[in-house]
Amino acid sequence: MKVVIIGGVAGGASCAARLRRLDEKAEIIMVERGPYVSYANCGLPYHIGDVIEKESSLLVATENTFRSQFAVDARTNCEAIKISPDRKTIDLRNVKTGEVTTESYDKLVLSPGAVTVRPPLPGIDLPGIFQVRTVPDARAIREWLERGSLFLAGMDKYSGFQTVRPKTRAVVIGGGFIGLETAENLVHRGFDVTLVEMLDQVLAPLDREMARVVEGYLERHGLRLALNDGVSGFKQAANGAIEVETKSGKTYPADVVILSLGVRPDTALAKSAGLEIGERGGIRVDDQMRTSNPDIFAVGDAIEVKDFVTGQWSLIALAGPANRQGRIAADVIAGRDSRFRGTQGTSIIGLFGAVAAWTGVSEKTLNRLGDKDFEKIYLYPNSHAGYYPGARPIAMKVLFRKSDGRLLGAQALGEVNVDKRISALAMAIQMGATIYDLEEAELCYSPQFGSAKDPVNFAGMVAAGVLRGDMPIRHWDDTGKGFLLDVRDPVELAVEQAQGAVNIPLGQLRARLGELPRDRDILVICRSGQRAYYATRMLLQNGFKARTLSGGMLSRFHAQLLEN
Numbered sequence: 361m362k363v364v365i366i367g368g369v370a371g372g373a374s375c376a377a378r379l380r381r382l383d384e385k386a387e388i389i390m391v392e393r394g395p396y397v398s399y400a401n402c403g404l405p406y407h408i409g410d411v412i413e414k415e416s417s418l419l420v421a422t423e424n425t426f427r428s429q430f431a432v433d434a435r436t437n438c439e440a441i442k443i444s445p446d447r448k449t450i451d452l453r454n455v456k457t458g459e460v461t462t463e464s465y466d467k468l469v470l471s472p473g474a475v476t477v478r479p480p481l482p483g484i485d486l487p488g489i490f491q492v493r494t495v496p497d498a499r500a501i502r503e504w505l506e507r508g509s510l511f512l513a514g515m516d517k518y519s520g521f522q523t524v525r526p527k528t529r530a531v532v533i534g535g536g537f538i539g540l541e542t543a544e545n546l547v548h549r550g551f552d553v554t555l556v557e558m559l560d561q562v563l564a565p566l567d568r569e570m571a572r573v574v575e576g577y578l579e580r581h582g583l584r585l586a587l588n589d590g591v592s593g594f595k596q597a598a599n600g601a602i603e604v605e606t607k608s609g610k611t612y613p614a615d616v617v618i619l620s621l622g623v624r625p626d627t628a629l630a631k632s633a634g635l636e637i638g639e640r641g642g643i644r645v646d647d648q649m650r651t652s653n654p655d656i657f658a659v660g661d662a663i664e665v666k667d668f669v670t671g672q673w674s675l676i677a678l679a680g681p682a683n684r685q686g687r688i689a690a691d692v693i694a695g696r697d698s699r700f701r702g703t704q705g706t707s708i709i710g711l712f713g714a715v716a717a718w719t720g721v722s723e724k725t726l727n728r729l730g731d732k733d734f735e736k737i738y739l740y741p742n743s744h745a746g747y748y749p750g751a752r753p754i755a756m757k758v759l760f761r762k763s764d765g766r767l768l769g770a771q772a773l774g775e776v777n778v779d780k781r782i783s784a785l786a787m788a789i790q791m792g793a794t795i796y797d798l799e800e801a802e803l804c805y806s807p808q809f810g811s812a813k814d815p816v817n818f819a820g821m822v823a824a825g826v827l828r829g830d831m832p833i834r835h836w837d838d839t840g841k842g843f844l845l846d847v848r849d850p851v852e853l854a855v856e857q858a859q860g861a862v863n864i865p866l867g868q869l870r871a872r873l874g875e876l877p878r879d880r881d882i883l884v885i886c887r888s889g890q891r892a893y894y895a896t897r898m899l900l901q902n903g904f905k906a907r908t909l910s911g912g913m914l915s916r917f918h919a920q921l922l923e924n
């Protein structure tokens with residue numbers, strides 16, 4: 361069997377290596393248009409920021425590794441230019457010489473990835489405007505940043521304030537994870553960085569109140585955010601600088617511009633071969649990664665996948681799914697019955713020492729789909745036992761089905777061990793778990809790593825308390841005519857108060873029940889929700905109509921960020 365794989369990075373390289381492990385006899389050709397196979401594109405922003413100093417560290421495996429270890433005929437600088445599905449051949453062009461050759465195939469795998477969105481804006485081709493997609497892209501950015509012409513070249517040996525190098529100004533366009541990672545790295549290099557984003561938030565998969573927290577954090581670390589504003593064009597300015605013009609009429613001067621406006625599936629070859637393209641613009645495949653032509657498979661950023669939670673077609677440009685899909689395509693070609701389960705968009709990003717991570721569906725997606733059968737909770741557990749040094753709070757939002765408790769999505773922000781909580785919840789979602797399963801999850805615990813009630817258990821307990829009716833909740837956008845009861849200690853009120861709330865500290869509540877109305881909903885507040893829960897239980901058992909305000913004053917902070 362002869363298998364040709366187009367694209368030699370995440371999906372393509374995984375497919376090639378897996379196929380060899382399953383079939384020693386297959387003839388495998390893997391072609392890659394660029395100069396490298398199997399490179400770590402996820403590391404590129406950190407190479408730009410000099411965290412990963414050597415370019416060679418990004419090269420996970422070479423052509424030779426594939427040849428010697430896997431007997432894969434890996435060809436770099438080799439572009440697939442035409443598929444002839446009827447004859448089952450593919451035309452390949454040597455990028456360096458222009459020579460075109462034709463290869464036959466029994467099975468073809470497309471893993472061409474995505475193309476960076478590059479709108480035809482005035483001045484977009486000016487020198488100094490870059491994208492971050494490949495190793496040569498990162499090299500070009502580093503060379504540009506390090507060139508002398510940004511300032512008075514050769515003046516370093518003179519003293520005097522006029523030779524003090526001004527901050528290099530960078531404008532990053534796009535607040536997705538590549539844009540943010542690159543922006544963070546440029547701040548680390550001491551640059552003056554502005555991030556322009558057309559949406560009203562960074563990190564679009566997060567719900568807005570969670571993204572607001574991230575935005576505040578970014579600004580506190582020196583990143584200037586210009587949200588709700590699209591770029592309209594670029595102009596050449598003096599000394600090689602660029603002026604970035606926006607739709608709102610603002611101008612941002614820049615010595616370097618990074619375009620990170622998102623990606624779209626690279627479907628050029630698939631379209632020319634007459635393969636079906638889906639509603640979201642990606643190559644349509646079945647759960648075995650087969651395209652509309654049974655001898656052609658497609659994987660990675662180029663395809664549409666079913667969202668595991670919503671069942672909708674979606675585009676997910678992530679390395680994990682691409683690797684798994686490459687493996688599944690290899691399995692199926694080798695005769696195994698592997699299937700892709702769909703994607704949850706599980707993601708994580710580190711920014712200035714903090715972490716944002718999420719999995720599954722967001723509240724705004726559920727609202728967009730008109731789905732009303734869900735509830736959300738906010739909780740702020742510690743990363744590990746509070747008495748052990750270094751514990752930091754994690755802000756979590758968890759979404760679940762009201763009707764059956766199925767876990768739908770989770771978002772978390774924090775500094776420590778955020779990843780393991782979202783990873784556990786991601787696995788739970790994939791297993792179709794409910795919040796009742798989270799209550800029962802048996803997770804690692806000793807004081808330096810977690811709590812006897814891990815944040816994942818805790819999320820399950822809080823959510824299950826809501827669904828069982830033990831802890832009816834309300835949210836800050838729905839306080840209505842409720843009676844606000846604040847059960848914090850008076851000293852806490854000095855820091856921040858809930859307007860209109862009556863304060864009865866939890867310890868005095870049993871003795872002061874007579875002060876509370878029996879004909880109104882009592883909405884109970886504390887700092888994070890825990891004492892409010894205890895109070896709610898006490899009030900319910902004494903015949904009051906009590907509800908906990910989910911997340912307490914901490915989620916009030918989220919709600920206020922949205923209002924402002």
Ligand SMILES: Cc1cc2nc3c(=O)[nH]c(=O)nc-3n(C[C@H](O)[C@H](O)[C@H](O)COP(=O)(O)OP(=O)(O)OC[C@H]3O[C@@H](n4cnc5c(N)ncnc54)[C@H](O)[C@@H]3O)c2cc1C
Binds near residue numbers: 369682
């Ligand atoms: C800067 C950056 C940071 C990222 N960080 C993360 C991260 O932290 N976490 C995460 O999950 N994901 C991350 N990603 C996304 C992840 O890298 C991609 O989702 C993944 O690489 C997709 O795999 P793929 O095989 O579909 O495409 P790619 O890995 O992009 O590989 C496609 C290859 O196909 C080649 N090709 C295209 N057309 C042809 C042709 N006609 N002939 C020959 N070769 C062709 C291209 O040159 C390219 O090298 C990041 C991506 C970038 C660019």
